[in-house]
Structures are given as structure tokens and as C-alpha cells.
Amino acid sequence: MEFFRNTNIDFLGKKWWFLAFSLVFSVAGIISMAVRHHKTGDWLPLGVDFTGGTKVYLSFADARNEREIHSALSHAGLQRAVVQRLSGGDTANQLVITLDEKDTSQAELSKGKNQIIAALEGNAPAGKQNLNNNDRIGVSAVRDALVARDPLHVGTEEYERIARQVIDARNQSPGGVLKSVDDLKGVVPAPVVESLKQDFFTSNFAVRRADIVGPQVGDQLKRQAKLAVGFSLVGMLVYLWFRFELIYGVAAVVAVFHDTLITLGAFSLTNQEITLTVIAAILTLVGYSMNDTIVVFDRIRENVKLMRRESLSEIVNRSINQTLSRTILTSGLTFLTVLSLFLFGGEVLRGFSFALVIGILIGTYSSIAIAAPMLVAYQQWRARRGSGAAPVPVAAGKGKVRAKA
């Protein structure tokens, strides 16, 4: 089976179309970033990792609407809280509550989170603890409560075993929410359930995850992320310079920069949060997008030696066509895996896999439509300036080409 055989598409002839396409997407992204910068002072929709703040992921036992939750939080003094519904198949009844850095106290980091929990618990029965609060109630707390009441007249070790069953049952119930203490009937003996009822109640929600970042760490992470992206771009430039020629490195880095810009633009346009894992995805893209570019460049270098009489634009066109099958196939296969990550990978990886899905599409496009045409444009520009006595910036001329290539 073969999808492409002896294609002969004039890619360079369509460079104006490519340019227009890239410009439209880059500019759309930049405009959306500029609008955001004007409104909020930030260029990108940064997550609490970078801005500092509190983010609490909750799962509820039943359907909730955002407004109802928001008003409960407002009553507790958290007017600026942002309540969002999680999107995606497996995330029914799940909400995210975000507090900005002003509601996140550096002196008492978990204050905002505890305020949210208290506000949503509402009127907790006096003297009872929330069995669904997995921050406070674990095996040891349940064990101690049982030991104190001693419903079965057995030893501490036996209560510890029962407590572990209770906690496991809670953690394995949907969303980690026990609807009532009575749900434990059948898991542990009835007298234990009766005893637990006297010490515990159940809220209709549980905290799935909480990220609280103080401003200092946020700034550190921001700096770290910028450094990482910068380092990898420079690293690629140096590697390509070393392996090919400077202009090849520059062309590849421009293409990768273009990919990064459009991917970030997509986050800005769809208003998805940029977290630390998204930055990881973007770094991976930098490497991956370089892959395709290198394959095309390798072939160009090989063909420059073979086709001495043809012009560079013909060589580049031929090289792109020769590698087209493999470029589309490899990107397509990687895209398949990334797509399965996006579809099935769950809420935590949503942003990460979104970046990869966009990035792989754009990265493949850019190696064909940006990086290779840039080489030709550079050569034509040199020819016009008349300085290029040699018509082709022959990579092979450096004598770095191996016998096999």
C-alpha cells in the first residue's frame, strides 16, 4: 500500500499561499495576545503555575451549576473566585475554582483552599468531620475515631485494617465522593458504620486536586520556562549550524519559532491555560518540528551534490517531493498517538495533548512551507545582491557530506 508515489508538486510556486496562511494564523494569535495584554496585562492565558494563585479541582456527587457555587463562595468572601466546568467526556460534575494571587496568602498558603472547602461544606454538623475531605481524613483519622468508640471490641490493628477499607471505598467511589456514610454498609460491619456516623458526615463533593502557588515560585517558574524554551531554540540552532550551515540552522529555527508562536496563539484564541506541562509539550514540539525539517534538509544536501545543473528551487522542490511520503507518514503516525492522548488521556493532560495536536500539524506544515522556501529565498537574495559568485549556498561545499549520503 502506498499513499504517495512520484509526487511532483510545485511547493515553492505556492510560497505566497503558504506565507498568507502562516501570516493569518500568526497574526490572529498575536492580535488575541495583544487584546489580552490590553485587558489583563498578561500576554498569554497563564495558569496558576506562573501567575501564583489557588486552583482547586472538585468533583460533586450530583450535577451543580456554576452560579450556585459562585454565590456560595461569594457569601464566604471570595467574590473574585472563578468557577469553571471541566470539559471532556469523563469529567461530568467536575468544577474548577480559581482564586487569583490576591486571594492566596503567602503567609498561610492553604487558606484560600480551606475557605473554599468550608464555604461549600455549608453548615457542617457540630463536632463531626467531613469524611470526604481527603486532606484531613485518612486511615489514621478513621482508625483513631474507631479506637475511641471501639464498636467491635477489637484491637487497634483490626481497626486500622477496617479504616483502610473505609478510605479505599471512599477513594474508589465515583469522583472520590461518598454520598453518605451509609454507603459503607456492605464494605465494613454495621456497628462500624453506626460508630462512624457519630464522628463523620459526608459533603457532596471532594477535592480532586489543588495547586497553590505563591508569587515567588510563580516568578521562578516563569523565568525557568522562558529559559528552557530559549535554550532549546539556541541548542537547535547550534546543532544545525554544526551539522549543516548557519543558514540552514536559521531557517529551521525560524520555522520552529513560527510553530511555537502559532501554538501559543491557539492557546490564546481558545483561552486555554498555559501550564508547566504545556511548556513541556512546546519544548517537545521544538525538537519534533526540527525532525521533519532535518529530513528535508538532509535530502536537499544530498541532491545538491547529485543535481549539479539544476537551480536550488528545483532541487528543493524535488527534495520535498521525495521525502513527502515519509514526512506525511511519520507525522501522521505521531499525530495518531497524540490524538489518542488528547481523546483518552484525561483532564490532567488536556492542555499538554492539545499543544501537541496543534504543534505536530503546524510543525509538519512549516518544514515544507517555511523552512525549505527560506533557503531558496536566502539564495535568491544573495544572488540579487551579486555577492554570491556561487549560485547555490552549497552545503556539500563544506566537505561535511559523508560518502553514503
Added chain:
Amino acid sequence: MQRTLLIKTVVIIVVLLVFVFGIFGKPDKFSGDGLKQAVLNRIHLGLDLKGGMHLILQVMVDEAIGSETDRAIEQLKDEMGKQGITYTDISKPDPEHAEKIVIKGLPIDAGPKLRAYVGDYLRQYSVTSGPDGWIVSMNPSEAASLKEQTVDKSIEAIRNRVDTLGVTEPLIQRNGMGKEQILVQLPGVDDLERVKGIIQSTARLEIHQVFNGGAPFPNEQVALAQGPIPPGQVLMHASPIMGNEGTPDQVYLVSKIPVVGGTDILDARPSTDEQGRPDVSFNLTAAAGQKFAAFTSAHNENLPDPNHYLAVVLDNKIREVASIRQTIRDRGSISGGGFTDQSAGDLAMLLRSGALPASLHYLSESTVGPSLGADSIRSGVKAAIAGMLAVLVFMLIYYRGAGVNANVALILNLIILLGFMGFFGATLTLPGIAGVILTVGMGVDSNVLIFERIREELRHNKAPAAAVDQGFGRAWITIVDTHVTTIVSALILIFVGSGPVSGFGLTLTFGLLANLFTAVFVSRVIFDAVLNRKQRGQALSI
């Protein structure tokens, strides 16, 4: 040809066995659960999969500098008293620079004496004269190493505490990106709030002499109204736990320098007081015991001195005030009620594990609940299987015979990747699973690259053996190039990133390294084996 092929096959089988061992180790049982347990013993789940807590703490190192210079001030006062040198004030005027002591109003001839004394007995300090007096400041190198030591000691103390909590596989280390920060990762912890309290608790137990009898002042104003505080004494607040009806802010006048300091505690354990309530008893080190015995035989109820009261102070709050009945050698207790069995046990543990040299502040905290971790594993595995199946099926349909070859190489690639992780005892995070999935996608790239090249050569009417040879030869350089670029990105992630992100970089790097072996070497051997069996001129299934 046959022989080398055989050797290569043996190499591949050995590698396969080694890495299968890397994944499983020596399982106790060969049942499904036994194998699962064996894998989990070698490849650890990160805390985003297991649930747990990730904390970044700031060590307030200036406090350690501050207590060091406090000691120096006491020493200087003593010495100046002995030599009869007068001065108007000795203090640390700038709270931002705790390493700087200023002495005002010294007579002119005292300068050389001060220099001589500091040179002999306070070697880590240097003396300069400033506009408003003499400045004795800690040398910068000395201050820096004290700060380093403070962070190291804090890490040590946290480790001791976490170990006694029975947390498995905790990670406690310096946080690379910030100064004087500590990163703590506690997977599978289920009572986060208590653990956080235990880590942060300074647990500095001291015993001070009390100067206002056994009766407290109801508040600070009343205490200050009694007249100026005598030198060497300070006001100290009582902990709210001390039964105090109607006067929430009791204050005592106590000695500034403790009789028993934070480092003098040898052992501590939970016990019960005379009324059967939980309390904590402790033993002192031999040296501190002697000092304490001398002090308590000089100040006790049987002597005329009214200052025969002691305050047990925990983290700068008085927990108990008691009269000294007789000479006490090396034991004491913190009672006075307010303990539960658990809090008494926790405090005893904290005292045993040693005081923190400076207090800690939480800078960031993220917690993953146990139910999310389980869901993440489920969705991660689902995505991995779906992605893998899609790739395997596609390769079979598109390349037929050679597709089988690529799929064998791909599966071997995964085994080596997981084996690597097992050997290194690496931690698998959710982004790490994504790295595995991405390895599948990128790993198969190498095969595609080679196969496309072989097909191209075949189209030029080359014989199958020559085409395979050319295909591998020409694709090799490209494969190295593409792997290097991705691995450069992944390495940056390992070194610059933290936690889950570096887990992703790790799996991606391992996966691509293994891919160089499987996609090139293994695939080639399979091709050679197939070609060997074929008649000359028979077509290759690709």
C-alpha cells in the same frame, strides 16, 4: 553471513531478557498480581498517579544568622563587662542585615581591645569602625556557609520527621531553582494537614528561668507598666493551651538565654502525668544534664531566692511554668494538659528528630487526591493502548511483511524503555506515560524513514538485499539527526523542569535511545533473516 546473523540474534535475545528482568526483577509470584507488584517495586508511580503532596518550602536562613549573632552579642557584653569597657548600646540596628552588630559609645582606646578579642575568640567576625560606632559583622563567606548548613540541617530534620511518619518513597531535596528552598514530595500521604504541620513545626524546646514568680501578667501592657525590663530578661507569651480563664494573653518575664537549649534534648517520648493525661517526657544530654543539675541545685524552693520557677518553652511559647522542688539532673516533662495521644506522640517524635535551625515557610503546595491519581492511571493506560493499537494496525496494513518487522521492533522498544526505568528505579508520572506514548509515535518514525528509503531503492530496480542495505545506510544519518534534536529538548526538560515534567523528559529520552537500537539494529537483523530464506530475485514484502 549465517554466523553473524546468529550472533546478532543472540545479542537481541540477551538484551531482551536483561530488560525484561529490568521491568520485573525477581517476582515473588508469577500470578497477575504478583507481576504487577513486582513492576511497582521497580518502577515507582509519581505522585500525580498515586496521590500525594508536592511542597516547596523557604528556609528562613536569616533567623539562623540572627541567633548566631545574638550569641556573639552576649559574648561581647560579657567580655566588655569583664574588661570594664563602657558602651552605650550594642544592637543589630538593621533587621535586613542580621549579620551586623553595632556597638555605640565605646571609648577611643577600646578599639584595639575589641579587635584583639574578636580576632581571638570570634574568628568568623571582622571589626570595622563606622560613622555611629564600631561594627562587628559576620564574614560573608562565614554567613554563606552558615546559610548552607542551615538548609542542610533543615533537610535532615525534615527527613527524620517524614521517616517516622512511615511515608514510603519521600523525596526531600534542595529545590534547584530558588535560593535556600527545599522541595518535599510525599506520595500516598492521606492526612496532609497534619503532615504539613509536622514538617513546619520548629520544635525548639527550651527551658528558661522565670523572674516574676509563678504568676503571669494578664497581658503585655501590665508587664511593661512594672518598669523597664531588666537586662538579660525578656517578656514571653504563654501558649493558649495553658489553662487561662479570661486572660488569653498571659505574659511571663523570663531569662533571655535558656537554661536548656534546643540541642540539649537527647530523647523524648509520650507518657502520662499524675492525673493520667497524655504528656511528653524528655531526657537531656549528659553535658546539659550537668548544667541543669547545677542550676536546679542553686535555684530551688528550699533556697531563699524567689526566682525558683522554670518555664518550658516550645517554639517561643510557654507551655508550662513550674516551681523547682529539688535538684533535677537530666529528665523533664511537658505536661499541663492540652495534649491528645496523637499530639503528644507527634511532639515527642519532633523533639527526638531535632529542632529546625530556622523556621520554614510554604511557598507552594500541590496535592493530588487519591481518586484523581487512579483515574489518571486509567486514562493514561487507555490512551497508550489506543495509540499503540492505531500505530500497529497502520504499520501492518501499510507495510505488510515489513510492518510485522516494525511492530516487533516497536514492542521491543517499549520493553527496553520500561526496563531502563526499572533499572534506574525511575518514577513514572502522568506526563511520563505521555512520553511513552510519544515514544511509540516517534519510534515508528525511524522505521518509516528506513522503509520509505528501501521502497525508493526498490523502485530504482535494485535487488532486495541491496535496497535494504542502502535503505538502512542512508536513513541512519537522518535518524541520528532527528533523535538528537528531540533528545536535546528532552534533556532540557529533565534538567530545567521539575517533578512530572522531568518524568516526561526522562521517558522520552530513554525511549528514543532504545529506539536507535530497535529500529536500526533489530529491524535490520529481522530483514537479513527474511532475506536469507528467500530465493534470489524473490520480492520483499514492504
